[in-house]
Amino acid sequence: MENVGEKIKQIRIKFEEELLGESPQFHPIDIERVRCEDWQIARYIINCNGDIDEAFRSLKRTLVWKNEIGLHQIDENYFPTEFYELYKVEKYGTDKCGRMIFTESFAKQRHYNELEQCFQLMVAVSMEKMDRLAGERGMTYVGDFTNTPIYRMDIGLARYRVDCLNNHFPLLAKKIILNNVPFVLKPILRLIVSFMAKNVENIVQYTTSDQLQTLIDWKYIPFEFGGPRNKRYYPLGTVPFHVCYTRFSVKPSFVQYFYRSNNLTLN
Structure with a gap:
């Protein structure tokens, strides 16, 4: 898939805007991963056939889910x-x-x-x-x-x-x-x-x-x-x-x- 790198940048911009608003809380571990690990975004872009908006919605759903079930609080x-x-x-x-x-x-x-x-x-x-x-x-x-x-x-x-x-x-x-x-x-x-x-x-x-x-x-x-x-x-x-x-x-x-x-x- 072409331009994945550019789409990653666009989703990171959306993500930072989301953090400034009254969005559901994301766990700090996930925030850091989205900011630093390209794969954490690219996987959603690929899975959504390059649709940036759908990829961003899917990413957000997962981050909210992880935080709600306390995934990072237990091992x-x-x-x-x-x-x-x-x-x-x-x-x-x-x-x-x-x-x-x-x-x-x-x-x-x-x-x-x-x-x-x-x-x-x-x-x-x-x-x-x-x-x-x-x-x-x-x-x-x-x-x-x-x-x-x-x-x-x-x-x-x-x-x-x-x-x-x-x-x-x-x-x-x-x-x-x-x-x-x-x-x-x-x-x-x-x-x-x-x-x-x-x-x-x-x-x-x-x-x-x-x-x-x-x-x-x-x-x-x-x-x-x-x-x-x-x-x-x-x-x-x-x-x-x-x-x-x-x-x-x-x-x-x-x-x-x-x-x-x-x-x-x-x-």
Whole structure:
């Protein structure tokens, strides 16, 4: 796309004018990024096919959203250890194009009304972290559905992931790999994929474990995904759910239910 550099300058002028008015508050981290990092603007210009006004509106929506949910006030250690271990949420390795890999598994996922906002926030925080690590190069997302029963699918959370990619992290995902999707789940996954923006939908690829190694180096593929790697790389500073549950406004009885429903021992 031509003249992206000039359009970046024009959007920065609009942005500074916005800061002088009675606009919604943006977080200082985001203000600094827009002022200093061309990619934070260019991604919206490209995603909006060069339309400066639409790109600026999209950028503003994201900055307001980040500030409203407090995205910069928490990090990955805010969430319990069990969330990472159950759902295999991990940022590790690179694909064969040199892009960082973000993985998660759906076999033990389930919907809890009490944790709906918490899980959404975890998705947003994970994407923000991945966005900062990957930069303009983008990421490869691997969602593993090995042995995932249909009743485990949290459709609302899946849609939230799609909305985040569509609206707030344009061009972050360069490849989306859906691995070992059971036959009964494919219609649901295809429906979810249909909600993706076309430039996101077009990078979705369905694989089986033996095909996965054509896209990702064998050494990076976890054992649960059919690979050789046993060690997992989850955030180091997390604590168990029963220690930090008050952060999520749930009752002790729910904590017990969470452990029982996931066959975990409450120590």
